[in-house]
Ligand SMILES: Cc1ncc(COP(=O)(O)OP(=O)(O)O)c(N)n1
């Protein structure tokens with residue numbers, strides 16, 4: 221994958237939006253310039269069955285319209301059925317080596333990691349990028365680990381300079397530059413866009429701030 225695609229990586233499920241229609245939120249984020257999208261329909265109030273599949277199809281069609289890769293969280297079979305651009309899995313999900321074998325080499329594989337040992341294993345499994353976090357406290361994932369700051373991002377960037385890295389967890393317009401300066405290629409976030417009153421404005425502002433830090437480094 222192209223590491224620039226990680227710059228502003230938006231994650232959303234229908235359970236993450238408050239007042240808005242999730243499809244409207246996604247289209248606003250796409251119009252605003254997100255560079256990657258992850259479909260994460262999970263947790264309390266999440267859609268299941270046909271409703272989940274239909275919502276995923278609608279999200280995929282919108283991403284296609286804006287030429288933004290469409291990644292599916294956890295559900296490898298859904299990713300294959302919908303011919304998604306990739307899959308993101310964590311340490312408690314299906315084994316990354318088996319997933320790489322199942323999706324083939326043309327699809328994007330992202331793996332969540334919490335230690336350098338897990339990063340090394342993700343590389344060996346054929347991950348295209350690693351997600352590192354939670355960097356800061358988050359309310360969007362009920363079983364998230366404690367906030368770990370940017371140390372692992374720094375260590376990973378120093379150890380594996382060519383590995384694409386995205387930071388995740390509690391990332392906002394006020395702290396996103398710190399995550400990039402630590403060595404991440406981009407930031408991955410839910411609430412900073414999904415619960416903003418104006419998702420388009422939130423996306424434009426985040427992108428602007430991220431472009432500033434990209435120019436400095
Ligand atoms: C980009 C990115 N990084 C990390 C995660 C978290 O994945 P995981 O630990 O499997 O937790 P769930 O998201 O499945 O609850 C992610 N989704 N995306």
Ligand SMILES: Cc1ncsc1CCOP(=O)(O)O
Nearest residue numbers: 358360361389390409410411
């Ligand atoms: C999916 C996930 N994995 C680690 S933290 C997190 C949630 C990120 O959401 P937010 O950007 O709202 O903190």
Ligand SMILES: [Mg+2]
Nearest residue numbers: 294309310313
């Ligand atoms: Mg997972």
